[in-house]
Amino acid sequence: MIKVEHLCFEYPGVRALDDVSFTVEKGSVVALVGPNGAGKTTLLHCLAALDQPLSGVIYLDGDDITQHPRMTHRKTGYLPDFFGLYEDLTVERCLRYHACAHGIEADKVEHAVQQAAERLDISDRMQVRAKELSRGLRQRLAIAQAIVHEPPLLLLDEPASGLDPEARHSLATLFLSLRDLGLTLIVSSHILTELEAYSTHMLVMRQGKIISQDVIHGYESSVASCQLRLKLASDFPELDSVLKNIGGISAIQIDDQADVWQASFSFSCDKTLQHNLLKQLIESHVPIASFAEEKRDMHAAYLDKMQETDHV
Amino acid sequence: MFNPEFRRNLWLEVTPHRLIGMPLVLGAMFLLAYLLNDQEWGQGVANLALTLCGLISMLWGASLAAESILSEVRSHTWENQRMSAMSAWDMSWGKLLGATIYSWYGAAICLLVYLTSADKPFSVVIKVMLLFVLCGLFSQSVALVASLQILKKDRSVARSQATVYAVFGLMAAAPLLQLAFNQKISAEWYGITMNYMDFVLISLVFYVAWAWIGIYHAMRSELQMQHGIWGWTLFVIWLMGYLMGFVDDALVMRWGGVGSSRLLVACLVALVLTYLMIFVESKDPVIFLRLKTMFEQKKWQQISRILPCWFITLLFAFMICMTLASVFPVGKGFESSLFFVALYLFVLRDVCIILWVNFSQQRKRADITAVLYLIVLYGLLPSIANATGLDILDIFFFPQGEGNAFMGTCIVAVQFAIVLWFTKKRWQSNYDIRTVVHE
Numbered sequence: 176m177i178k179v180e181h182l183c184f185e186y187p188g189v190r191a192l193d194d195v196s197f198t199v200e201k202g203s204v205v206a207l208v209g210p211n212g213a214g215k216t217t218l219l220h221c222l223a224a225l226d227q228p229l230s231g232v233i234y235l236d237g238d239d240i241t242q243h244p245r246m247t248h249r250k251t252g253y254l255p256d257f258f259g260l261y262e263d264l265t266v267e268r269c270l271r272y273h274a275c276a277h278g279i280e281a282d283k284v285e286h287a288v289q290q291a292a293e294r295l296d297i298s299d300r301m302q303v304r305a306k307e308l309s310r311g312l313r314q315r316l317a318i319a320q321a322i323v324h325e326p327p328l329l330l331l332d333e334p335a336s337g338l339d340p341e342a343r344h345s346l347a348t349l350f351l352s353l354r355d356l357g358l359t360l361i362v363s364s365h366i367l368t369e370l371e372a373y374s375t376h377m378l379v380m381r382q383g384k385i386i387s388q389d390v391i392h393g394y395e396s397s398v399a400s401c402q403l404r405l406k407l408a409s410d411f412p413e414l415d416s417v418l419k420n421i422g423g424i425s426a427i428q429i430d431d432q433a434d435v436w437q438a439s440f441s442f443s444c445d446k447t448l449q450h451n452l453l454k455q456l457i458e459s460h461v462p463i464a465s466f467a468e469e470k471r472d473m474h475a476a477y478l479d480k481m482q483e484t485d486h487v
Numbered sequence: 488m489f490n491p492e493f494r495r496n497l498w499l500e501v502t503p504h505r506l507i508g509m510p511l512v513l514g515a516m517f518l519l520a521y522l523l524n525d526q527e528w529g530q531g532v533a534n535l536a537l538t539l540c541g542l543i544s545m546l547w548g549a550s551l552a553a554e555s556i557l558s559e560v561r562s563h564t565w566e567n568q569r570m571s572a573m574s575a576w577d578m579s580w581g582k583l584l585g586a587t588i589y590s591w592y593g594a595a596i597c598l599l600v601y602l603t604s605a606d607k608p609f610s611v612v613i614k615v616m617l618l619f620v621l622c623g624l625f626s627q628s629v630a631l632v633a634s635l636q637i638l639k640k641d642r643s644v645a646r647s648q649a650t651v652y653a654v655f656g657l658m659a660a661a662p663l664l665q666l667a668f669n670q671k672i673s674a675e676w677y678g679i680t681m682n683y684m685d686f687v688l689i690s691l692v693f694y695v696a697w698a699w700i701g702i703y704h705a706m707r708s709e710l711q712m713q714h715g716i717w718g719w720t721l722f723v724i725w726l727m728g729y730l731m732g733f734v735d736d737a738l739v740m741r742w743g744g745v746g747s748s749r750l751l752v753a754c755l756v757a758l759v760l761t762y763l764m765i766f767v768e769s770k771d772p773v774i775f776l777r778l779k780t781m782f783e784q785k786k787w788q789q790i791s792r793i794l795p796c797w798f799i800t801l802l803f804a805f806m807i808c809m810t811l812a813s814v815f816p817v818g819k820g821f822e823s824s825l826f827f828v829a830l831y832l833f834v835l836r837d838v839c840i841i842l843w844v845n846f847s848q849q850r851k852r853a854d855i856t857a858v859l860y861l862i863v864l865y866g867l868l869p870s871i872a873n874a875t876g877l878d879i880l881d882i883f884f885f886p887q888g889e890g891n892a893f894m895g896t897c898i899v900a901v902q903f904a905i906v907l908w909f910t911k912k913r914w915q916s917n918y919d920i921r922t923v924v925h926e
Contacts, residue, residue: 185773185776186773187771187772187773187850187918188772188848188917188918223566223570224711225566225569225570225711226711227711227777229773229776229777229780230780244710244711244712245572245710245711245712248569248570248571248572248710249572251570253566253567253570255563255566257563258563258566258567259559259562259563259564259565259567260562260564261495261499261564262562263499264495264498264499268495268498272491272494272495273567273571275489275491275494276491276492276568276571276572276573277571277572278572278573320567321567324572
């Protein structure tokens with residue numbers, strides 16, 4: 176759905192995006208993570224066609240968005256980090272304005288307003304002024320405004336900031352339902368545990384560059400690789416050579432320092448192949464105590480990526 | 488479909504309480520004027536009605552027009568508006584007429600009072616009413632286009648008071664109002680004589696139209712829509728053509744011919760607009776970096792879309808100055824021709840000074856610093872030279888038309904070359920060799 180090629184964005188004297196390239200599949204939920212100043216908000220601005228990059232191309236459904244910014248605006252919903260509401264308008268009028276401003280036909284506005292309000296669970300507050308809403312409800316109204324025209328792409332910059340745990344949970348539930356409706360979401364956030372609940376991919380940024388684009392555990396394809404961990408019942412010095420002789424294994428790390436011998440390596444996520452691998456290891460007389468997929472959470476994966484780039 | 492932006496403004500601006508409040512307040516003021524004028528519903532009340540109409544539409548209305556943009560940026564709703572599907576035109580008139588609707592409500596009441604109280608022929612009353620409506624529209628349009636243009640340069644100006652932009656609007660419209668009430672009966676333009684009030688009214692229609700085109704262009708730019716150089720180019724040509732029409736016999740006698748007099752007016756327009764726009768427009772180094780990138784990639788069409796307006800008027804100034812250098816004034820020879828070459832070199836030097844200041848790493852208040860430098864160069868230093876009897880040093884500060892014209896031109900050429908070199912060096916050290924600072 177989105178294809179970004181060699182994107183560069185510059186503020187005076189500062190390269191905010193530096194040769195950024197990535198793709199986003201339709202229907203995926205991409206967690207955009209990285210430290211402060213990594214370029215996440217600038218990237219979202221470029222994807223929303225609100226800023227012109229210095230160079231590079233962004234394709235949305237095959238169209239160059241720098242050439243067709245208004246087409247992008249029609250197809251995209253955007254919730255900025257610091258969003259604003261028309262404080263003196265009621266929830267119903269806020270939604271009605273956004274529906275009309277996004278070109279929804281007059282006879283369909285009522286339905287669009289009701290649907291957005293129901294999705295965000297604010298339909299019981301339609302006649303309340305925006306300034307009278309709580310922080311969580313304001314966030315919901317802002318998201319409802321962003322999706323009232325049912326855009327295929329939704330960009331959210333720190334949508335959970337300032338929300339209490341309950342509101343965050345319901346926000347995660349909302350994003351899951353939007354994902355189920357087929358929307359493509361790109362969510363920038365610092366709260367990785369929540370991102371993990373609904374994201375399918377993680378895009379890690381640092382110093383204006385994309386340092387990794389990973390599939391999040393549970394959304395891998397059958398050919399994707401998984402991290403496997405092997406624990407042995409006793410010492411087995413030949414473990415390294417045994418593993419190296421088996422096809423499909425990579426990134427082997429053997430830990431023989433502690434009392435327990437263990438190894439971690441990359442292998443296919445395909446269950447049949449994993450079954451065959453276990454059989455081969457047993458046939459090679461490896462004293463296996465346990466054999467399991469290593470489930471690293473998003474937070475650990477993110478920190479690993481950050482540490483990797485620290486060492487570069 | 489009804490313009491959503493206009494309707495949103497109606498929701499916010501027009502409430503029952505406000506609808507009742509305005510006539511009550513204005514009614515009380517007119518009642519007071521009626522009582523103070525010996526209970527006569529006449530010219531005294533009419534004068535108050537016009538004054539109030541002017542203040543409400545040209546000052547308050549202009550402030551509301553500017554605020555329609557500034558408040559959106561301040562309250563973080565502008566990004567949402569930029570991402571809407573509304574056309575630039577719908578957004579423009581939705582804001583211009585929607586945000587000011589309440590001031591027009593008040594102005595309409597004042598004009599109604601004027602209509603019923605003015606002690607003048609009906610045709611004059613109608614023309615005066617039309618004049619105030621057009622001046623109000625012009626003032627509001629100038630305030631809106633100024634806020635859009637300056638916002639494009641620096642988003643932080645959204646924190647400034649809308650009244651500042653209203654003053655811009657008032658400054659643009661008030662002289663026209665003053666002209667309309669001039670004692671002159673007729674105006675002469677390109678030899679055509681017409682009623683003075685009629686001429687001001689026709690001129691105002693064009694001014695308002697150009698202001699609206701300006702708003703539309705600025706709005707397109709905010710919505711990331713591309714547009715070429717034609718809007719600005721046509722405006723510059725129109726303004727030159729409009730002002731050339733005022734060249735009269737006295738000027739022709741003084742400047743040695745109709746053609747050269749009109750060219751001088753065009754030259755003045757090009758120079759004033761160059762200086763105006765270079766201060767109004769953004770000198771963000773990234774724009775120049777983008778221009779350089781496009782130039783290297785030979786993307787001429789894209790270059791024309793982001794070319795600053797001041798650069799276009801600078802080209803106009805070049806063409807006109809060179810034409811004048813070759814034709815004006817007939818019979819006075821080489822030295823007077825050099826005046827226009829020197830004049831253009833002074834402009835180029837000033838442009839480089841302004842860019843040099845803006846290419847600093849500390850770009851805050853760069854334009855104010857540049858203005859300060861220009862005041863020193865054109866005011867302070869020549870004054871010191873004159874005060875100390877060194878009038879001969881004038882050749883360093885102003886273009887010369889006689890005497891030391893050749894030397895003066897050489898001196899300004901050297902000044903321009905030095906400032907250009909410094910500007911290029913600063914650009915290369917701060918921006919062209921790209922530094923990556925993220926933390």
